Amino acid sequence: PVVTFDSEWQNSRQKAKVIVTKKEKDSDRVLEGGVFALCAKEDIKNTDGDVLVKADTIMEQKATDKDGKIFFTADLPVGGSFYVKEVKAPAGFVTTEEVKEFTFEYAGADVPEVTFEHTFENEATIFEITKSDLTTGVELDGATLTVLDKDGNEIDKWTSVKGEPHIIKRLHVGETYILREEFAPYGYLKAEEVEFTITDTAEIQ
Secondary structure (H helix, E strand, C coil): CCCCCCCCCCCCCCEEEEEEEEEECCCCCECCCCEEEEEECCCEECCCCCEEECCCCEEEEEECCCCCEEEECCCCCCCCEEEEEEEECCCCECCCCCEEEEECCCCCCCCCEEEEEEEEEECECEEEECCECCCCCCECCCCEEEEECCCCCEEEEEECECCECEEEECCCCCCEEEEEEEECCCCCCCCCCEEEECCCCCCEC
16 A cells, blocks of 8 residues: 655745835934835846846835834845835924944754844934014014914924024924014115025935
8 A cells, every 4th residue: 555645844934024214313312204215236137137126226115103213014035135215204393314224144944033223313403593673784673583384383482692592493394484583673674575485405404
């Protein structure tokens, strides 16, 4: 008699888990709404040498959640090199140019999943406003100033103090705002409104 034994063999492919954490620079505050892309660093080819995915192709794109996290779920091939970059910063913050690179290398048969964790930090936009005499350039006390958004909503209101520029943080990049003088200093006419747009830079504007 012939006795037959039938057995099935399965190979589970190792997975890569890519986690991004987004936070404010020099702070523990996490940031929601930062958009990141997971990209191929170089061409991904099959065993015959055919290009399946070209270098710099975005394989997945997501925004950070309320906990400042992204969990990328793209099925990455073992041996490939990849990078994560920020596509859009959260509102009120400057886009970081930092790029995080990694290579997904085989970690052994007993490791079902390899985790790559990356933290990105963003700086807030900073806008500085001073009130001065048109002719002499001397800074003035006592002007009541307001910054409004494009819909006329009040963002900030203050009274100017000589020698102390007023600083506003986290105005949104690309948005246009209006600087309005509500009350002029004693002896001066009220100034005209000034429109200004926030640029994507960490420098003081």
